[in-house]
Amino acid sequence: MSNSVTNILLVGVGGQGILLASEILSEAFMLGGFDVKKSEIHGMSQRGGSVASHVRYGKEVFSPIVPEGEGDILFGFEMLETYRSLPLLKKGGTVVANDLRIPPPSVLLGQETYPEDLTGKIEALFPDFTLVDGQKLATEAGNIRAANTVLLGAVSKRLDIPEVCWRQALEKMVPKKALEMNIQAFRMGRDL
């Protein structure tokens, strides 16, 4: 077991299901035999504000917050929030992002515009970038609401955790009737 700690950042908009995704990640890491810590701010998350969850795993984890500029993987649920969070990543870090645009209030009001070509900008800074159409793949898997699980599958491929741990984590965290569909959505993401 390596002594180093792996740092994952999950970012998006309040209400997108980021907390559940970070719970599944943490569960899988614990099942994989690692120490895990996670931290997030959820006081106002339901009100559509920016949300960031930090998950860290390794032999022994101290800080629950990822040290600035030391993120290994940025797991973005929304394009603007993904781009906004790039400074948290280390040089050469990995980005897995959902191809989804949720306009913030100032854009809804027509006062500012949603930044253009975020895909190109992210790729220019972080070549290890995977763009996932989570909504489309989740619809193929049976439910658009499983978009997070598709993304989780795509992230899982970049982590050294046995597949059985992921399955057990999903079994624990996802309601039974939605389990098979979520496992399929996870596979689609993992096979990307």
Add this chain to the structure above:
Amino acid sequence: MKEILSGNEAIARGAYEAGVKVASGYPGTPSTEILENILQYKKIDASWAPNEKVAMEVGIGASFGGGRAIVTMKHVGVNVAADPLFTFSYTGVGGGFVLIAADDPEMHSSQNEQDSRNYARFAKVPMLEPADSQECKDFTRLAFELSEQFDTPVMLRSCTRISHGKSIVELNEPVSGLPEPRLVKNPSKLVMLPGNARVRHPLVEERMVKLAAFGASAPFNSVEMRDGEIGVITAGISYNYVREVLPNASVLKLGMVNPLPMELVRDFARKVNKLYVVEELDPFIEEQVRAAGIAVTGKEIIPICGELTPGRLRNAFTTAGIVGAGLPRPEQGDETSPLQIEKLPGRPPNMCPGCPHRGVFYTLNQLKAYVTGDIGCYTLGFMPPLNAMDTCICMGASISNASGIVRVLPEDEKKKVVAVIGDSTFLHTGINSLMEMAYNGSPATVIILDNRITAMTGRQDNPASGWTLRDEPAVPVDLVQLCRAVGIRHVQVVDPFDLDETRKVLMEEMNRPEPSVIITNRPCVLVKREGVFEKGLALSVDEDHCSGCKACLRIGCPAIEWQPAPEGKKGKACIDPLLCNGCDVCRQLCKFDAIGRGK
């Protein structure tokens, strides 16, 4: 058995393992989930109180009856509960008593970042401070033992990163063999008349001396010797940042931050070359260490405002030119220089689509009211484009602030003053303020935004919602009758989705040279209980009729998006049918009949 638990879940588990009988509290981020998680342990009588003082007193009563009691609140809640806390310190306990104070350094969801450790010292009670979820559980258990052993209420301080952070916890079985609660009379100990209190005060001082001595050899205060060059005294969440950033430093980790084990500190100081204190917010440990004649560095380099992070801590040490203990050498600095990106549109929190507060704030803005605000979702009425809040201090302050401000204003400005307060906040401390307003005849208008829930903290029930924490039905407080009973003669109920009616009633009451109350009657869109909130049919914009006037955008609804014009044409508004809750407020603003029920 191992589980990943949040600090709040672990505190709830600790209460269960400690055999707690009664749990009370008032919701407040980041403390709210403690009571919500205690619910799963059916043997514990868990309930919401109308405010923190009441919660504290319910807990004190249970303790006097011989049962273990836990009371939970956020840091500012301790201000409300301080009155009983200070005297309970004198009487001591029956069954063990633990007060959880959850601080919010960085003010993620708070109006100030006061440091609760000062309360422990001020009230002369011990305080434990856990550094992760395992300690949250273990220290909660331990706190009950200390409470009974030293006959004192015990405070346990959490913070946002501890309460809402998760880490692995080893679970234990609950204690057994605790005495069954019985009435035991002991009035000379529990009736704090001056004569009795004068006897108790010296015992309180003795208790704190004994606790300091106990803390010097207790396992929760531990010394980790590594490099002798740098020694750090730290506690709670900051311990993790110290281990992260200064992996080779020697550390004195305090599990009990009040009283301080000064002999242990002195001993540790002797073993290291240079001594630092790393603590969030106030120089609480640092000042006491320095007062004991021990040379120490703290807030000269560590920020006093905001929370610490590994980056901020590293920066503090490197900026001061300190090397060693695993800190990066100056020449390595460039490696960590952060990536700069351009300024981006922000994403602040917003009221939900269909929120019943939106139309009220739109109307207040239109009427150019001076709005004294309060604590809740509706504090977001401050945000553009509503821009309809002018003050916000603390729970319940809106009404009394309005009552005070009208006393100094010229006649023509008095009628502009409107207080807004939510149902839960009104019952928390607003009711006292309304009594004052009625009693002294202050001519201001109060709006009670009754959405049937304590929404901001995540939909907790309250005495007006008709349900308890355990999801059992309760007799709801009748707000109209309550306002009348304290002496308000003009009480009107309005539908906040009806903009004309809301405007008419507001103008009527604002012009009235008497105290008056308006109560809105639409529930929060997030209430899941059946029959409370019912979603309306989604609205849509008819593109042919939309003139692009942007009137509908003035309510700042997240479901309405401005679509800029393609070359040479006018822009238009568009409603997202998945987000729209059908409140109908935007339709009433459209002068071109372009908004209608969904097709």
